[in-house]
Amino acid sequence: MAxxxxxNAATLFLFAALLLFLLFTAGRNSRLGRWxxxxxxxxxxxxxxxxxxxWRESYLLLGAEGHIPLTNFYESLLFFSWTLILAYLFIDFRFRLPLLGAVVTPLALLSLLAAxxxxxxxxxxLVPALKSNWLTFHVVTCFLxxxxxxVGCATAILYLIRQPGKTPGRPAAKSLFPEAELLEEIHYQAVMVGFLLLTLGILTGSAWxxxxxxxYWSWDPKETWSLIVWLIYAALLHARMIRGWSGKRLAWLSLLGFAATLFCWLGVNLLLPGLHSYGGM
Structure with a gap:
């Protein structure tokens, strides 16, 4: 199929992007970052x-039963990679952070290769339960x-590596790592957007x-873990906005939140049977 x-071409381009970002990190050549x-x-x-x-091929093969490519494990891996690169390109367009690409691109490439x-x-x-427009809204908002x-996790990793005021390595590394304040702000904005999208995803999933x-809610393993992820990020935002947390504590909490997110998506599908195990592996 076309x-x-x-x-496959996307996989090759992302592999090239990863190599270029790694070379940029090693050599601090801005041209490599642009490439x-x-x-x-x-x-x-x-x-x-x-x-x-x-999407078009599904209609050619199935006729009126064609559907958006978001309905099984293979397609979810492809779409996750797509959303990752979209998020990276958006942040890089605003802040010019090729170093972020060195952290995000490996995950996007790994998702493509796994697919x-x-x-x-x-x-x-599609099975009858998936023949609903709610499917599109639910899956798209969750994966975004x-x-x-x-992206929040990636900026948290960069923040922890950088160690505010103690940039590792040679003095030239200061031109490679963004200021700690910028990393914190990008992290906060990314988590806030993710939290709002996950909230919308949970609501549309309940309607579906x-x-x-x-x-509306049956305590299916996926639903339960979605709630756990939501609570972790709610705690993170509360800690920042109300308790005044910043720095490493928020960065580590972000890593915990993204680990829970990955388990909610992958671990639940692979290990915990439930209503969301429809897609197949």
């Missing part, structure tokens, strides 16, 4: 084309929230569950 060509950004953007556009073509190596790439008809949390199964 979509595979663009998905890495360009390669990441090319990968994003290829992946966008791949997802769009897969191609472990996922079921076949296009299947996950991507925002990933009521329509499909007659109940």
């Amino acid at each position: 979509s595979f060509f663009f998905i 890495g950004r360009t390669a990441a953007a090319a990968g994003f556009f290829c992946l966008t084309a791949g997802l769009a073509l897969r 191609q190596l472990t996922g079921d790439a076949a296009i299947h008809p 929230g996950y991507a925002a949390f990933a 569950a009521h329509r499909a199964w007659g109940s």
Whole structure:
């Protein structure tokens, strides 16, 4: 299928972007950072084309049963990679932070490779419970929230490596690492956006569950872990806005939140059977 060509091309571009970002990190050559950004953007556009073509192919194969490519494990890995690169490009456009690409791109590339190596790439008809417009709203908002949390985690990692006022390595490293205050602000904005999107995802998921199964909340493992993730990030935002937390404490809490996010998405699907195990591995 034509979509595979663009998905494979996206993988190659992201691999090139990762190499360029790593070379930028080692050599502090701004030109390498720009090339890495360009390669990441090319990968994003290829992946966008791949997802769009897969959507079209579902209608060619299934007719009226065609659907948006967000309904199984393979497609969720592709879409997660897409949202990660989108989030990185948005932040980099605003703040020019190629160093962030060195942290985000590996996760996006790993997600793409996992899809191609472990996922079921076949296009299947939807089960009745998934034939709802709520599916699109729910999945898109959740994954955009996950991507925002990933950016928050990436900036937290950079903050912890940098150690405010004690930039590691040679003095030239100061031109590589952004100021601690900027990293904290990007982290806060990313977490806030992710929290709002996750909240919207939980609400749309509840509406979808009521329509499909007659109940807004059933304490399914995915629902329970979504609530855990929501509570962690709610605590993080409360600690910053009300308690005045900053620095390393928030950074470590962000790492905990993103670890819980990954378990909510991947761990629950792989380890805990429930209503959200529909997609197959």
